[in-house]
Amino acid sequence: MTTLPSVILHAGKEISLKRFHPWVFSGAIKKIEGEVQEGDIVAVYSNRREFLGIGHYQPGSIAVRIFSFDEIEPNYDFWRSRVQKAVEYRRQQGFLDNPNTDVYRLVFAEGDQLPGMIIDIYGNTAVLQAHNVGMFHVRQHIAQALMEVYDGKLTAVYDKSAETLPAKGPVQGQNGYLYGDTPVPHVVTENGNKFLVDWVTGQKTGFFIDQRENRDLLAHYAPGKTVLNTFCYTGGFSIYALNAGAKAVHSVDVSKKAIDLTNQNAELNQDQDRHEAYAVDTFEFLKGKEGLYDLIILDPPAFAKSQKVRHNALMGYKRLNAEAIQKIKPGGILFTFSCSGVVDKYLFQSTVMAAAIEAGRNVKVMHHLSQPADHPVSIFHPEGEYLKGLVLYVE
Numbered sequence: 406m407t408t409l410p411s412v413i414l415h416a417g418k419e420i421s422l423k424r425f426h427p428w429v430f431s432g433a434i435k436k437i438e439g440e441v442q443e444g445d446i447v448a449v450y451s452n453r454r455e456f457l458g459i460g461h462y463q464p465g466s467i468a469v470r471i472f473s474f475d476e477i478e479p480n481y482d483f484w485r486s487r488v489q490k491a492v493e494y495r496r497q498q499g500f501l502d503n504p505n506t507d508v509y510r511l512v513f514a515e516g517d518q519l520p521g522m523i524i525d526i527y528g529n530t531a532v533l534q535a536h537n538v539g540m541f542h543v544r545q546h547i548a549q550a551l552m553e554v555y556d557g558k559l560t561a562v563y564d565k566s567a568e569t570l571p572a573k574g575p576v577q578g579q580n581g582y583l584y585g586d587t588p589v590p591h592v593v594t595e596n597g598n599k600f601l602v603d604w605v606t607g608q609k610t611g612f613f614i615d616q617r618e619n620r621d622l623l624a625h626y627a628p629g630k631t632v633l634n635t636f637c638y639t640g641g642f643s644i645y646a647l648n649a650g651a652k653a654v655h656s657v658d659v660s661k662k663a664i665d666l667t668n669q670n671a672e673l674n675q676d677q678d679r680h681e682a683y684a685v686d687t688f689e690f691l692k693g694k695e696g697l698y699d700l701i702i703l704d705p706p707a708f709a710k711s712q713k714v715r716h717n718a719l720m721g722y723k724r725l726n727a728e729a730i731q732k733i734k735p736g737g738i739l740f741t742f743s744c745s746g747v748v749d750k751y752l753f754q755s756t757v758m759a760a761a762i763e764a765g766r767n768v769k770v771m772h773h774l775s776q777p778a779d780h781p782v783s784i785f786h787p788e789g790e791y792l793k794g795l796v797l798y799v800e
Contacts, residue, residue, distance in 0.1 A: 461539025
């Protein structure tokens, strides 16, 4: 028996954990034995005192996030083994020592049995974000393990947890380097395309890595096209389209800073002559743009982060897609996405269908899109599938 504080579940509430789902909801808890504070490691037991798993405790709807279903000692060797497994999984995908792509996600929370932890690799630098207090407490172990497992190929680890820790939690993170130091913006390569990444002041960890394969698909359709990339952030889709031979690319984002970095990326790839960027709201930009674009990308931020606002988010997706479907040229191609976890792929497709009905045009589905393999979805945790997209042909 472990000496950790014990979380005892109500009778029958152990079923999901026996199916290896890593979340314990607060309503499933019968009692807690021992003193626990947010971020503490606890052992979870059934009502019959059957061991179920070890995880981090936090107040709220999801009270425990399980990181091991075995009775392990949560010491440095354990955390190092988790990092090692994540690295080996990415090695299988061909990311390590790849001259064409040196930016990828190394740890994807529950997908890598490290719930609450995100780690992205940018060349020789790892950028980590702890989304809960428990993972924040072990970030030094994780950082040390990264340096050891990569055996000199990483020179810096940057902690960017200040933005992702619970606002009312017991600890307040302070962003900074745990190892080394890398000047930003830093040039990375993705499928041969060059990008400047600023993990210190940029959104998330600095780059939207999850669209890599979808950007590559876009490059297949971009040659000779007039392309509009909305919510472009730092211009990921724009650069792929330009390098693939697009006739012209217009990038739109409400953030002036994002547009500045998009322009720098276009210059870095020597494609600024066919590129124009606009710091303006997408809906405003689309006014009066009928029949101008052969290819449009809609990649908005998460319109819904909770069930409470899901309906409003769906109305937003519907309005956005209806505008694009109305405006695109006949025979045009639309790449449209949602990264809202509470909007599943079936609901998203239904919303886009409603937009097509409203636009009054015939639309065909060319591709169903999702997140890449370095954002793995555990078969026991389908909630990890958050990115969904469609490629549409508009007649």
